[in-house]
Amino acid sequence: MAIIETKNLTYTYGQGTPFQKTAVENINIAIKQGEFIGVIGHTGSGKSTLIQQLNGLLRPTSGTVLLNGKDIWEDPKKIRSVRFKVGMVFQYPEHQLFEETVLKDIAFGPGNMGLGKDEILKRARAAAEFVGLKEELLEKSPFELSGGEKRRVAIAGVIAMDPDVLILDEPTAGLDPRGRDVLLSQIVTYHKTRHNTILLVSHSMEDIARTADRVLVMNAGHAAMFDTTENVFACDRELEKMGLRVPQITKIMAVLKAKGYPVGTALTVEQALKELIPLLGKGNRNHD
Amino acid sequence: MIRDITLGQYIPGKSFIHRLDPRVKIIITFVYIVFIFVASNFEGLLTMSVLILGILLLSGVPLSQYFKSLKAILFVVIFTSVLNLFYGSGNVLWSWGGIQITSGGVANAVFVTIRIISLILFSSVLTFTTSPTELTDALERIMKPLKLLHVKVHEIAMMMTIALRFVPTLLEETDKIMSAQKARGADMESGGLMQRIRALIPILIPLFVSSFRRAYDLAMAMECRCYHGGEGRTKMKVLHATSLDAVAVVVSMVVCAAVVACNLYFPAVLH
Incomplete structure (x- = not known):
């Protein structure tokens, strides 16, 4: 069974105003448990709007998002529990750090889940290890760290919630080539160890080719292609028409x-x- | 959503109001705001309101935009008008224990409500029809005489330009940070007052940090382009007053005179 499925998903910004704009239109996709999905698309193609609906940060204008077969907006009061199951790492996530220490910041997510104190710390430490943060950094202020380390802290903050689905919006943007490679292979390792589902949004076709089982191509608010990585990258002419490349x-x-x-x-x-x-x-x- | 706040956002256009000299607009707005408070009875206030309504229509900005800016301060309007209900004297309309509502109180409430709404609508006209650059340009010019008192007029104007310029940017940033913290399970919609205040910390701290970062970046970018303050700096667009402005000034003077006349002939509402 699909872990995440969308049915006729449509999202319109500023409905009923002169600035009305449909960002995502009639998306029907099904993602299986354990898959590694790459999401590509030109800037403004609706990628961000789509993924923000998958964890209930945006409420679809029409259509539904099913998580394990259940509509996530069935009970709007329980939307927070959806966000724990579908973890989301935003672009430049280091801008969201706020706690006094790295460990506390990573523990913010699990803390919101209402877990016991020991469990929270255990998860935070495990997540820090997963993203390769050294033990001695955990008691430092997150604002003292380097850009790449901050990025890791922010990603660990989401991983610590142990989500079934992890969505990463351009996690390697702005990192140096080596930082990119290391982070990417850590994400792959994480995927292999936990067997969870990952959606990776990226502008780097090389990154997608290296990691994804299937690729979703977004174009002008529509799902233009959704197929295996080989099949998608076999269509280089179509991709180029959408401002993408192989x-x-x-x-x-x-x-x-x-x-x-x-x-x-x-x-x-x-x-x-x-x-x-x-x-x-x-x-x-x-x-x- | 937080992006829906429209207070202080320029909506480009070519209407009569848009084409007025920003200096004239600022001065007229200032005088009108003073006169909204000078008007002490319904006759005077309604004269102002009719004028404001005319200006709203003339500005060519969709009325829905004005409603949106009213929505942002709806709470203030309701709060002050309810408070005013209990002041004033006259026929008692309703009483409960020591509290009573009088006809004078109702008149007070209505009066104050019209006053606040006019005030907001009027200042919205200024910000909707004048671009931030025009606005600060005009302010700099108006404040120029203060230079004699060693007030740093240019620096103040530049700071205002920058502040206005970053309002939408900061709103967008706030929106992003809120989404990011919500994705980590931050709960901003429930809990008592203290809990809600505490829930703001994960938003305010990153916002402060990014504001400082932006400030450093901007300062660097300005210095790279040899910015050194107002000394000897020329303007790309020099402001000129036209016959349109003369019309606006004359109309305004007539309305203000009418308000003064109303004050003299009719009794005041507020005591």
């Missing part, structure tokens, strides 16, 4: 194939390597 390595492989080289497709550099090495070997032998 990963560079995928493009290179496609060009090689068009020139008559016997290569398959590849989403990551590692896959491409496997395709290309035998080819090089053959080349060498010919020269010998």
Whole structure:
């Protein structure tokens, strides 16, 4: 059964005013438990509006969001419990830190869940470890940390709630290349250990290609594609029309194939390597 | 949602009111606000209200925008008018224990309500039809004589420009931070007064931090463009008063004179 499902989901900003604008229109998607979903789309395509409806931060203008088969807005008073199950990490989440110490800040989410004190601290420490925060940082003020460390604290703050579904809105934006790689592989490890469902919104096609099982492509408020990563990145012309592109390595492989080289497709550099090495070997032998 | 607050937001247009010299607009608004309080009876106040209604229609700004700015202060209006119900004398209409409502009290309440609503509508006209830059430009010009008293007029005007410029930005930021904390289960809709105040901490602290960050960034950006204060700085748009402004001034003077006349001929409502 799908863990999250949307039915005819539509959201209109400023309804009934001259500034009325439909940001998301008639979205029908179903996400299975344990999947890693990549969400891509041009700026203003409705990605953020869509994901904010999945955890009840925005209430759909029409249509429903089903969590484990139940409408999340069935009882509006219980919407907070939905937010604990569907964790959401916003863009630049380091801007939301406020506590005196890192540990306290991570514990804010679990604290709101009404857990016991020991359980809260246990979860906060576990979450800090998951995102690779060193023990000695936990008692520091979050405002003393570096940008990358702050980002980790903020992500840990959501992970500490142990959500069934974790939504990350561009978690690697503004980090240096190494920080990006480390954070991304930590998210993948987290996914593999906890077997929960992850939605990753990103502008980096390389990141999506490396991590996602399936990709949702948003365009002008509609779900333009929702298919396996291979199938989505096979449509490079359609993606380019939407202001997106395929990963560079995928493009290179496609060009090689068009020139008559016997290569398959590849989403990551590692896959491409496997395709290309035998080819090089053959080349060498010919020269010998 | 917090973004719906419209108080102090410019709505571009080409109406008569939009085209008035901002200096004239500021002075007229100031004088009108004084006269809203000078008017001591319904006749005078209604003269002002009719004028304000005319100006609202002339401004070409959708009336729904004005209603929105009223909605923001609805509580203040209700609070003061209810408070005023219990003041004043005259025929007793209703009494319970020591509390009584009199015809004078009702008149007071209605009077004060009209006064506040006129006040808000009028100041909304100024901010809806004048861009923040025009506004501070005009203020700088009006305050120029204060330079003789060593008041830093340009700096004050610049600070106001920046403050006004960042109102929408800060609202947006507040909205974002609120969403982020709600996503972590922050509860802002229930609980007693103390609990609600405490619930604001996770929003206010990040907001302060980001305001300081923005201030540093802005200061840096201004210095990079060689900003050094008002000395020798020229204006891209020099303000000129036109015949339109003359019309506005004459009409205003007539209305103010009418209010004074009403005050002399009719009895005052408030005692």
